[in-house]
Amino acid sequence: MDTLIFEKVDVYISNMFAPDDATLAATLRSLRAEGLPQHSVSANQGKFLQLMAILCNAKKILELGTLGGYSTIWLARALPADGKLISVEINNHYAEVAQRNINDAGLSGKVEIRVGDALEILPKMIHDKEGPFDLVFVDADKPPYAEYFSFALSLARPGTLLVFDNVIREGKILDPATTDEKVKGVQRFNKILSDNPHVTSTILPIVGIKEYDGMALAIVKGNIIA
Numbered sequence: 348m349d350t351l352i353f354e355k356v357d358v359y360i361s362n363m364f365a366p367d368d369a370t371l372a373a374t375l376r377s378l379r380a381e382g383l384p385q386h387s388v389s390a391n392q393g394k395f396l397q398l399m400a401i402l403c404n405a406k407k408i409l410e411l412g413t414l415g416g417y418s419t420i421w422l423a424r425a426l427p428a429d430g431k432l433i434s435v436e437i438n439n440h441y442a443e444v445a446q447r448n449i450n451d452a453g454l455s456g457k458v459e460i461r462v463g464d465a466l467e468i469l470p471k472m473i474h475d476k477e478g479p480f481d482l483v484f485v486d487a488d489k490p491p492y493a494e495y496f497s498f499a500l501s502l503a504r505p506g507t508l509l510v511f512d513n514v515i516r517e518g519k520i521l522d523p524a525t526t527d528e529k530v531k532g533v534q535r536f537n538k539i540l541s542d543n544p545h546v547t548s549t550i551l552p553i554v555g556i557k558e559y560d561g562m563a564l565a566i567v568k569g570n571i572i573a
């Protein structure tokens with residue numbers, strides 16, 4: 348696949364619609380300086396997430412997978428003054444870097460990072476009735492995406508927007524015999540999502556400066572019986 352044209356178009360769009368400001372540029376630099384993986388969403392995807400948050404008038408956002416806080420900053424900037432974003436991150440060091448970036452972005456009053464395994468934190472949030480969230484962005488480990496979907500539904504209300512990143516994986520989801528646990532995880536999730544009668548959903552394929560991938564989008568339709 349000739350990916351050069353996709354990269355050029357992504358840069359073209361990002362330069363116009365999602366130019367890096369000093370805070371976002373410093374956030375990306377901090378990932379490199381602190382040895383974090385370069386797995387942040389692209390600038391254009393960050394802008395897309397921000398647009399989604401504005402579109403659904405989000406006041407409460409849940410994010411799984413903080414890394415250095417890059418997507419967190421894009422999303423939190425869409426929140427009103429009394430808005431709140433909870434971001435869950437399993438890695439202590441990543442969470443520390445993200446916290447610094449969020450402080451530098453002036454968003455510490457709106458963003459709370461919870462350090463731990465989302466598979467343990469989410470059931471506790473459900474138990475503590477911390478929902479409903481207006482938007483849930485899932486960008487953590489891929490094998491339990493189906494479980495994250497189930498938890499997200501329990502933390503949602505009718506109209507909540509669910510966004511799951513990296514669900515196409517360069518088209519590897521087309522291979523039913525794959526042994527890749529990440530691919531298997533999103534295959535299982537994609538099937539469960541498409542079969543679920545409580546959401547209206549689809550997958551948006553994405554090409555750009557990152558690999559060929561896609562984001563699943565789902566709107567919760569009615570009351571969920573957990």
Ligand SMILES: C[S@@+](CC[C@H](N)C(=O)[O-])C[C@H]1O[C@@H](n2cnc3c(N)ncnc32)[C@H](O)[C@@H]1O
Nearest residue numbers: 386387388412414417418437464465486487488
């Ligand atoms: C793709 S990165 C997130 C990128 C970030 N959303 C961004 O665009 O700036 C995935 C993150 O999920 C975290 N993660 C992996 N498994 C997790 C789990 N079980 N619970 C919480 N976080 C997890 C990883 O440590 C990593 O920081």
